[in-house]
Amino acid sequence: MQLIDGKLVSQQIRSELKAEVERMVEQGMRRPHLAVVIVGHDGGSETYVAAKVKACEEVGYRSTRIAFEADVTEEQLLQKIDELNRQADLDGFIVQLPLPSHIDEQKITLAIAPEKDVDGFHPVNVGRMNLGLPCFLSATPAGIIELLRRYQIPTQGKHCVIIGRSNIVGRPVATLMAQKGYPGDATVTICHSRTQNLKQICQTADIIIAALGRPGFVTSDMVKPGAVVIDVGTTRVPDATRKSGFRLAGDVDFEHVAPLCSYITPVPGGVGPMTIASLLLNTMQAAKQTQNLL
Amino acid sequence: MQLIDGKLVSQQIRSELKAEVERMVEQGMRRPHLAVVIVGHDGGSETYVAAKVKACEEVGYRSTRIAFEADVTEEQLLQKIDELNRQADLDGFIVQLPLPSHIDEQKITLAIAPEKDVDGFHPVNVGRMNLGLPCFLSATPAGIIELLRRYQIPTQGKHCVIIGRSNIVGRPVATLMAQKGYPGDATVTICHSRTQNLKQICQTADIIIAALGRPGFVTSDMVKPGAVVIDVGTTRVPDATRKSGFRLAGDVDFEHVAPLCSYITPVPGGVGPMTIASLLLNTMQAAKQTQNLL
Numbered sequence: 001m002q003l004i005d006g007k008l009v010s011q012q013i014r015s016e017l018k019a020e021v022e023r024m025v026e027q028g029m030r031r032p033h034l035a036v037v038i039v040g041h042d043g044g045s046e047t048y049v050a051a052k053v054k055a056c057e058e059v060g061y062r063s064t065r066i067a068f069e070a071d072v073t074e075e076q077l078l079q080k081i082d083e084l085n086r087q088a089d090l091d092g093f094i095v096q097l098p099l100p101s102h103i104d105e106q107k108i109t110l111a112i113a114p115e116k117d118v119d120g121f122h123p124v125n126v127g128r129m130n131l132g133l134p135c136f137l138s139a140t141p142a143g144i145i146e147l148l149r150r151y152q153i154p155t156q157g158k159h160c161v162i163i164g165r166s167n168i169v170g171r172p173v174a175t176l177m178a179q180k181g182y183p184g185d186a187t188v189t190i191c192h193s194r195t196q197n198l199k200q201i202c203q204t205a206d207i208i209i210a211a212l213g214r215p216g217f218v219t220s221d222m223v224k225p226g227a228v229v230i231d232v233g234t235t236r237v238p239d240a241t242r243k244s245g246f247r248l249a250g251d252v253d254f255e256h257v258a259p260l261c262s263y264i265t266p267v268p269g270g271v272g273p274m275t276i277a278s279l280l281l282n283t284m285q286a287a288k289q290t291q292n293l294l
Numbered sequence: 295m296q297l298i299d300g301k302l303v304s305q306q307i308r309s310e311l312k313a314e315v316e317r318m319v320e321q322g323m324r325r326p327h328l329a330v331v332i333v334g335h336d337g338g339s340e341t342y343v344a345a346k347v348k349a350c351e352e353v354g355y356r357s358t359r360i361a362f363e364a365d366v367t368e369e370q371l372l373q374k375i376d377e378l379n380r381q382a383d384l385d386g387f388i389v390q391l392p393l394p395s396h397i398d399e400q401k402i403t404l405a406i407a408p409e410k411d412v413d414g415f416h417p418v419n420v421g422r423m424n425l426g427l428p429c430f431l432s433a434t435p436a437g438i439i440e441l442l443r444r445y446q447i448p449t450q451g452k453h454c455v456i457i458g459r460s461n462i463v464g465r466p467v468a469t470l471m472a473q474k475g476y477p478g479d480a481t482v483t484i485c486h487s488r489t490q491n492l493k494q495i496c497q498t499a500d501i502i503i504a505a506l507g508r509p510g511f512v513t514s515d516m517v518k519p520g521a522v523v524i525d526v527g528t529t530r531v532p533d534a535t536r537k538s539g540f541r542l543a544g545d546v547d548f549e550h551v552a553p554l555c556s557y558i559t560p561v562p563g564g565v566g567p568m569t570i571a572s573l574l575l576n577t578m579q580a581a582k583q584t585q586n587l588l
Contacts, residue, residue, distance in 0.1 A: 106427075127421030130469075131461050133400075157490045165472055167425050174468075175424075178459055178484045187495065189483040190472045196451045201481065 001258055002151075004230075004265045006143070009150050010273040014059050017280055021060035024287075032287035033062040034118065034279075035084055035093035039077065039103070040070030045096045052094075055276045061283060064090070074103045078111050085113040092118030092136075092286040094279070115289065118282040121168070130175055136282045141172040143274025144209065144230055146281075148183040153207075153228055153263055160186040161202050163218070163251070164211035169232055173209055198222075215249035220256040229257060229264040232271050248272070295552055296445075298524075298559045300437070303444050304567040308353050311574055315354035318581075326581035327356040328412065328573075329378055329387035333371065333397070334364030339390045346388075349570045355577060358384070368397045372405050379407040386412030386430075386580040388573070409583065412576040415462070424469055430576045435466040437568025438503065438524055440575075442477040447501075447522055447557055450479040455496050457512070457545070458505035459486040463526055467503055492516075509543035514550040523551060523558045526565050542566070 021031055034056055038049045056063035084093050093116055099105050114124035120138035128135035148155060160177045164170035178188040191198055202208055202222040210218045211232035233251030250267030258264050265271055288294045315325055328350055332343045350357035378387045387410055393399050408418035414432035422429035454471045458464035472482040485492055496502055496516040504512045505526035527545030544561030552558050559565055582588045
């Protein structure tokens, strides 16, 4: 069994990006510039945003943090987005979700210019991904694909079973795994809450991607010996022994499943660290597009 | 075994639309208006376009046929599209594919305003479909879904195996079958040229959707008794006994597969006739949007 070390891969990507930024600056280009919009004071959101800003600094990107109080109106937020869409020295930006309930998240997502949508949530980017056209891939699916690529895990003709059909993980990763080329060319089965015989289906899988958000859901009797298991779950479980009061739990019963696997991602330290790496990669791509280097 | 009669369903839809147009006109609304752009003199394309124009007449839509010679430049075509995008009394239009090789089909598809893209090929419509948002569904996947709905074929929790991963059939129908609600909520496996053990996978299917374009590919040993089989294949096979010199062949060995099925679509007369019905439905939707009736 080999552990897929997302933290390590994420660090490799950051090092590569840092070197790339240095080359860009040497050649007289502008550093990539990412803006992060945060609304209110949700603890999780503040942590994520701080991590994103810190990651930008680490690789030499310029970053801008734009904070609104929780009572900002939808109109004010849309006005800021419009401004960011037109800001010439800004390559990409994200609006950290979730938003307060008086703001329509879908309206916000649709307002972001697709060419600055480094979260890859806009329908134009989702559509382009489905059509196999150049686009911004959303962070988690892109991170999973990158892990498979860096560990050179064979995917062609393999049976990949995806548990979960969310718009941000299950569906897009299904699309990517079934696309032509590597990583891809897999036979993909997408399972969800309505699936019958999930256990039997998983038993036929060469690759399992668990993205349903139920701690320990994938048990050892569901996994074929030698399978690759990618655990996307990051549920916060109360844990009095931790300073934070919680620990992150994956969708896989790691202790019993890991010994069966050829490769497996841990939680934390697997897919999680890849999401910020994906955001940095998208921002680099945006910066190159803005400066016409692609 | 029950035959799924696409010709009949398509006629039902046309009757319903005709009645709807009459109601619209009575209420002082404008008739739906579809334009069809054709380039060159490809025999297949001319037949399809003629059928689309005729279908419009039949249901009481206004239609406009815009023909260019095969030597039209890309720029001229883009200019016409720009004009059609801005034409206020036009609800939707399509550019019949394939186009001559000197014209970039992707560029043409991207130039069509998403709100007039009644073929549903623009990335915005593809993305919106994937996100479960209102959109124009492309004709063949929409037609398949409509057949399942009209025959009230159960899909929830069923294993649906799709053979083929094209952008116009396999991928979108996979997305729709896995979506929440009915028809949908199926466990979906998408198979293609790289799939191993296709026969065994098909044997587990409650619903098979064959969309690979190889006559007679699905044989009786691949089909579980009681399965539903949807045949999307329409390959032209030379046939000297026909006036046209060819016959349409499906992807399913109908003679031997049909007796095993609970439901099966014939070729011709199954999915085929539904594509124009889907186009008419999209055009009605566009007309309602244009006139703010939705």
